[in-house]
Amino acid sequence: MSPTTHSAAGAAHQRGWLRTWVFSTDHKVVGIQYLVASASMLLFGGLLAMAMRWQLAWPWTEMPILGKLLFPATGRVISPAFYTSLFTMHGTAMVFFAILPLLTGAFGNFLIPLLVGAPDMAFPRLNAASFWILLLAMGLFLAGFFVEGGAASAGWTSYPPLATLPSAAPGSGAGQTLWLLAIVVSGVASILNALNAVVTVVKMRVPGLTWMRLPLTVWGLFVAAVLQLAALPVLTAGGVLQLADRWIGSAFYTPMGLMVNQFAPDTAGATGGVPLLWQHLFWFYSHPAVYVMVLPAMGMVSDILSVNARKPVFGYRPMVWAIAAIAGLGLIVWGHHMFTSGMGLEIGRAFMISTMMIALPSAVKTFNWVATIWGGRIRLTAAMCFALGFVALFVIGGLSGIWLAATPVDVYLHDTMLVVAHFHYIVFGGTVMAVFGALHHWFPKMTGRALSETLGRVHCFGTFVALNCVFLPMHQLGIAGMIRRTADPNVYALYQHLEPLNRFVTWSAFALGAWQLLFLVNVVWSLRSGIRVGRNPWQASTLEWEAPSPPGHGNFDRDLVVECGPYEYGDAVGTNDWRPQAKRT
Amino acid sequence: MRHLAAAAIVLLSAAVIVFFALSPGQGWWLPPAASTIAQPIDALFDGILITATVGFVVVMALLAWAVWRGARPRADRARTVHGHLGLELGWTAAIGAVLVTVALAQLPTWAALRDPAAMPAGGATATVLAQQFAWRFGHAGDDGVLGTADDIETASELVLPAGEPVLLTLRSRDVIHSFFVPALRVKQDVVPGRAIPLWFTIKEPGTYELVCAELCGLGHHAMAGRVRALSRDEYDAWLALQSRARLSTGSEDRR
Numbered sequence: 001m002s003p004t005t006h007s008a009a010g011a012a013h014q015r016g017w018l019r020t021w022v023f024s025t026d027h028k029v030v031g032i033q034y035l036v037a038s039a040s041m042l043l044f045g046g047l048l049a050m051a052m053r054w055q056l057a058w059p060w061t062e063m064p065i066l067g068k069l070l071f072p073a074t075g076r077v078i079s080p081a082f083y084t085s086l087f088t089m090h091g092t093a094m095v096f097f098a099i100l101p102l103l104t105g106a107f108g109n110f111l112i113p114l115l116v117g118a119p120d121m122a123f124p125r126l127n128a129a130s131f132w133i134l135l136l137a138m139g140l141f142l143a144g145f146f147v148e149g150g151a152a153s154a155g156w157t158s159y160p161p162l163a164t165l166p167s168a169a170p171g172s173g174a175g176q177t178l179w180l181l182a183i184v185v186s187g188v189a190s191i192l193n194a195l196n197a198v199v200t201v202v203k204m205r206v207p208g209l210t211w212m213r214l215p216l217t218v219w220g221l222f223v224a225a226v227l228q229l230a231a232l233p234v235l236t237a238g239g240v241l242q243l244a245d246r247w248i249g250s251a252f253y254t255p256m257g258l259m260v261n262q263f264a265p266d267t268a269g270a271t272g273g274v275p276l277l278w279q280h281l282f283w284f285y286s287h288p289a290v291y292v293m294v295l296p297a298m299g300m301v302s303d304i305l306s307v308n309a310r311k312p313v314f315g316y317r318p319m320v321w322a323i324a325a326i327a328g329l330g331l332i333v334w335g336h337h338m339f340t341s342g343m344g345l346e347i348g349r350a351f352m353i354s355t356m357m358i359a360l361p362s363a364v365k366t367f368n369w370v371a372t373i374w375g376g377r378i379r380l381t382a383a384m385c386f387a388l389g390f391v392a393l394f395v396i397g398g399l400s401g402i403w404l405a406a407t408p409v410d411v412y413l414h415d416t417m418l419v420v421a422h423f424h425y426i427v428f429g430g431t432v433m434a435v436f437g438a439l440h441h442w443f444p445k446m447t448g449r450a451l452s453e454t455l456g457r458v459h460c461f462g463t464f465v466a467l468n469c470v471f472l473p474m475h476q477l478g479i480a481g482m483i484r485r486t487a488d489p490n491v492y493a494l495y496q497h498l499e500p501l502n503r504f505v506t507w508s509a510f511a512l513g514a515w516q517l518l519f520l521v522n523v524v525w526s527l528r529s530g531i532r533v534g535r536n537p538w539q540a541s542t543l544e545w546e547a548p549s550p551p552g553h554g555n556f557d558r559d560l561v562v563e564c565g566p567y568e569y570g571d572a573v574g575t576n577d578w579r580p581q582a583k584r585t
Numbered sequence: 586m587r588h589l590a591a592a593a594i595v596l597l598s599a600a601v602i603v604f605f606a607l608s609p610g611q612g613w614w615l616p617p618a619a620s621t622i623a624q625p626i627d628a629l630f631d632g633i634l635i636t637a638t639v640g641f642v643v644v645m646a647l648l649a650w651a652v653w654r655g656a657r658p659r660a661d662r663a664r665t666v667h668g669h670l671g672l673e674l675g676w677t678a679a680i681g682a683v684l685v686t687v688a689l690a691q692l693p694t695w696a697a698l699r700d701p702a703a704m705p706a707g708g709a710t711a712t713v714l715a716q717q718f719a720w721r722f723g724h725a726g727d728d729g730v731l732g733t734a735d736d737i738e739t740a741s742e743l744v745l746p747a748g749e750p751v752l753l754t755l756r757s758r759d760v761i762h763s764f765f766v767p768a769l770r771v772k773q774d775v776v777p778g779r780a781i782p783l784w785f786t787i788k789e790p791g792t793y794e795l796v797c798a799e800l801c802g803l804g805h806h807a808m809a810g811r812v813r814a815l816s817r818d819e820y821d822a823w824l825a826l827q828s829r830a831r832l833s834t835g836s837e838d839r840r
C-alpha cells in the first residue's frame with residue numbers, strides 16, 4: 001500500500017455523517033456499530049437478570065415501583081410464565097446478541113485489520129452486511145416480548161418438545177417462532193462475519209507478518225472464526241428444522257403419541273421424531289460457542305498482560321498450540337451437556353475424557369499467563385487490572401468445570417445452580433472482564449482519547465468484588481441441590497434454608513448492576529474530555545499502534561514491514577524496553 | 586495500588602476457601618446421602634474439591650506474588666524471556682497426570698450408574714410417568730409384573746423398598762422432565778418417546794424429595810414429588826394393603 005492510496009481513501013472518507021457512521025463499510029465503524037449494539041444487549045440482558053434475582057430472593061412478591069410499570073396485569077408480581085421468558089431471553093441475549101458479537105463482531109472487526117496491518121477486512125461490504133443482518137436478528141429477538149403468549153420461554157437451549165409445541169408453554173407460540181428466526185438470522189450473520197475474519201487473516205497480513213508472528217489476539221479471533229465456520233451451520237440448520245416442525249408439521253423433534261396440555265400435536269402424518277436430535281445439533285455449536293466467546297478474550301488478555309508487564313508472552317508457541325487444542329477438543333465435548341439424557345456407558349466415557357482433556361490446554365495457558373507477568377515491570381493500568389481479574393476468575397470457572405466433567409458428579413450437579421455459577425465465572429468473570437480490559441486498552445485507538453484510568457480501576461475493583469459475591473454462593477446453592485430455572489426454590493423443603501444465600505446473591509447482583517454505571521459514565525465523560533493520546537500510548541509493539549489514533553479510512557499512513565514477533569519487551573530488545581513489530585519503509 | 590491489586594487476589598482466595606469451609610456447617614452443602622451410589626459420588630466430589638483447592642491456592646499465590654513483586658516502582662527493565670521448554674513440558678505433564686487420574690477414578694462409578702450389566706434383575710421395580718406438572722407412579726401388584734391390570738398407581742409419591750436395588754422405567758407424556766432425588770444423588774432426564782431405565786439402592790427408610798430438574802414449562806418450579814422408602818416388610822405390607830384397597834373399591838376400570 002502506498003501513501004497515495006491512503007490519501008485517496010482518506011478523501012473518499014469525507015462523505016457526510018450518514019455514510020461515515022451509519023452506512024459505512026469501514027471495519028472500524030462496523031466494529032464500533034457492533035460494539036454499541038451488543039453492549040446495549042448486554043445492558044438489557046443484565047436487567048433481565050436483575051428481575052430474575054428479584055423473583056429468586058422474594059418469590060411472588062410485589063416488585064416496588066417497577067412492578068406497577070412492568071406487571072400491571074399480574075398484580076405487580078412476576079408471573080410463572082414471565083419468569084420462564086426472563087431466563088430464556090436473558091441467556092439468549094447474553095450469548096447470541098451480547099457476548100458473541102462483542103468479541104467476534106466488535107473486537108474482531110475493529111482489531112483484525114489493524115493487528116495484521118491491513119487497510120480493511122477482506123470483504124468490507126459483506127462486513128457491513130453481516131452487521132445489518134445481525135441487527136435484524138436482534139429486532140426479531142426483541143419483538144418476541146410483544147406477541148401473544150409472550151417471549152420464548154423454553155430456555156436459551158430451547159429443547160423440544162417444550163419449545164416446538166405451542167400447547168406446551170405460552171412462549172412456545174409466536175414468541176418461539178421469532179426466537180428461532182432470530183437465531184437462524186444471527187447464525188447467517190455470524191457465518192458471514194467469520195468468513196470475513198478468516199480470509200482477512202489468511203490473505204491480508206502485511207509483508208513479514210508470518211503466522212508465528214501474529215499477536216495472540218489475532219490467533220484467538222481467527223480460531224474462533226474457524227470454529228464458527230465449522231459448527232455454526234449445524235445449529236442454524238437445526239433451527240431451520242425446528243421452524244419446519246412448527247410450520248409444516250415435519251416432526252423432526254416430535255415423537256409419536258404425545259398428549260401435551262390436552263392436545264395431541266399435529267404432525268401432519270410425520271412420525272418418529274427424536275427430541276434428543278435437537279440437543280446434539282444445539283450443543284454441537286453452542287458448546288464450541290463458549291470457546292468462541294473465550295478464545296478471543298484469552299488472546300486479548302495475553303496481549304494486555306504482556307504490554308503492561310513489559311515482558312514477552314511466556315511460551316508463545318505453546319499458547320498458540322493451546323488455542324488450537326482447545327478449539328479441536330471443543331468440537332468433541334458437546335455431549336457433556338447430555339450426561340443425564342440417557343446417554344450410554346461408552347459414549348459417556350468418550351465425552352468425559354475429551355472434556356477432562358480440554359482442561360489441560362486451558363490450565364497450560366493459565367500457567368503461561370502467570371509466567372508472563374512473573375518478574376515483569378507491571379503497570380497496573382485499568383486494562384491490566386481487568387486482565388488480572390480475568391486470570392483469577394477464569395481459574396475458578398475452570399476448576400469448577402472438573403466437577404462437571406466427571407460424569408457421576410455431573411449427574412448430581414447437572415441443571416443445578418452450580419452449573420450457573422460455573423459458566424458465569426467463565427463468561428462474566430472471564431470474557432466480560434476481558435472485554436472491559438480490552439476496551440480500556442484499545443479505546444484510545446478507537447477514539448483518540450483514553451478512558452479515565454482512575455474511574456476504570458475503581459470500576460474494575462468493585463466489579464471484581466460484586467461479581468464474586470453474586471456467583472460464588474451459587475456454587476453452594478447448586479451443591480445443596482437447588483435446580484436452575486426454578487421460579488420458586490421455596491416449593492421444596494430441601495431448599496428453604498438456602499433463602500439467606502439467595503437474598504445475598506440478589507443484593508450483590510443489584511450492586512454489580514449499579515456499579516456498571518461507572519463504566520457508562522467513564523465512556524461518556526472520556527469521549528468528551530478524556531486525555532488525547534498519540535499513536536502509541538502504551539508503548540506497545542504490535543501493528544495497530546503504528547496507525548494514527550483514531551486511524552483514518554485505510555488505517556495506516558505509512559508502509560510497514562514486520563521484522564519480529566508481537567511481544568518484544570524487556571532488556572534485550574534495543575534502547576527502549578520495547579521494540580515495534582514493524583519497520584517503517 | 587499494587588497493595589490493592591495483590592490484596593484483592595489474596596482476599597478473594599481466602600474468601601473462597603473460608604466460604605467453602607463454612608458452608609457444610611450451614612447446611613449449604615450436599616444433602617445427607619441416602620443411597621449406596623451417593624458414597625462414591627460424594628467421594629469423587631470431595632476428591633476433586635481437594636485437588637482443585639490445591640491448584641487454586643498454587644495459582645493464586647503465584648499470581649498475587651507476581652503482581653506484588655512486579656508492580657514495585659523500579660527503573661530497570663524486565664528480562665526478555667520468551668519461554669522455557671522444560672517448564673512447559675513440566676506443568677503440562679503434571680496437570681495432565683492429575684486430569685487422567687481424575688478421569689480414571691470416576692469410571693467405576695459411571696459404570697455402576699449406566700452399565701447395563703449393573704442393572705438389577707428381579708428386584709422391586711416401578712414405572713415413572715412424568716407430565717406437566719405432576720409425577721405418576723406404577724408399582725407391580727400381586728402378580729409382580731408391571732404393566733398389568735393389577736398395577737398399583739400413585740400420584741406424587743413413589744414407594745420403594747430400602748436396602749435393596751430397585752429398577753425404575755421412566756416415561757414422559759409430553760415434554761422432557763428430569764427425575765432428580767438430591768438425597769439419592771440420582772438424576773435422569775425423562776425423554777418423551779423413550780423408556781429409560783434407572784436403578785439405585787436406597788440405604789435407609791425415609792422420605793426423600795423428588796425434584797423435576799429439567800425445564801418443563803411455566804409450572805416447572807412446582808413439579809414436586811416424594812420417594813418414600815420402606816423396609817422390605819413394610820413395603821410388602823403396603824403393596825398388599827393397596828391391592829386389597831383396589832379390589833374392595835372395585836376400581837377395575839384402571840388401565
